[in-house]
Amino acid sequence: MRTERANESGQTERRDPKVVVGAAIIADGRVLACARSAPPEVAGMWEFPGGKVEPGESETAALVRECAEELAVRVEIGDRVGRNVRMAHGRSVLKVYAARLLHGDRPKALEHSALRWLSAAELDTVTWLPADAPIVAALRPLLAAD
Template sequence: MLTLPGRRCWLVANLSPNCHPRPQSAGRPASCPRLHFRRPGTIGTPDAADPTDSVALLSLVRNERTSLLPVIVGAALIRAGRLLACARARPPELAGWWELPGGKVEPGESERDALLRECREELAVPVIVGDQIGPTVPIPGREAVLKVYLATLVGEAEPQPLEHAELRWLAPDRFDSVAWLPADAPILAAIHGLLPAPAH
């Protein structure tokens, strides 16, 4: 039996190769489930929306675990078809690697509010936060996930490297000119597909 954190449901798994169909009874067809999700008050009645194979189960467990992890938010700041990239200044083992600006969502803070705060603290600029872009990415070596949102600068504000070693505006064909942190790679692919190809 497996209890998924945050959900009042139980997994009952029958992994025996000798699983035989249950006898048919009124209101219940014969079946041989290897995986069933059951919720309180519905014992013996599989939830129609629940997965019944191991691949779906692993996906659900992974999603449940991911949803409980701390969130790091990043800003995909775009201006004139270019993306703002930031070079890490610290810690020493990450200095020189590039990332999108952002930081950790604090307790009681929404993801968008956290991103507004981080852009003020790191870049000294106000921004407008749009929709999330790309997947939610587990951060290698950390019990956290990265979520990136599209963002635009307010007015003529110019980002300042208050906490980074360097800032660059990169066209899509220059994304690979810097060494990005691994968690940013899937996001960059989504951003690349969003921006127009530069004119030559």
């Protein structure tokens, strides 16, 4: 899953794609969906909260940090949900993990325009970002089992 790119001297460099992590926060048979507020071309589309893994940071640590920054919640990270999803012309890969809220925390829309808790039957009632859409099918059995 490496990408290739020519450097200044014309030689090909191989680079691993940047990892972006998302949290499928599940509670009471529903998953948290977050509406993007920016950039304009994706504003109003829905995603799982998360973001880029920083150098030296584990994927799960990045998710814990991103959920605190974006939603003001503490989470416990569980198993992967779905497959890796290539993004940004192959320069990034999205990995989504199941998560649960800790200590009765309630998400706040600090960086999103809206938050919604969706049941399995409601997953198709929002327009998901293209990278998040493939994860939705993998979520259905998890929501039914919760």
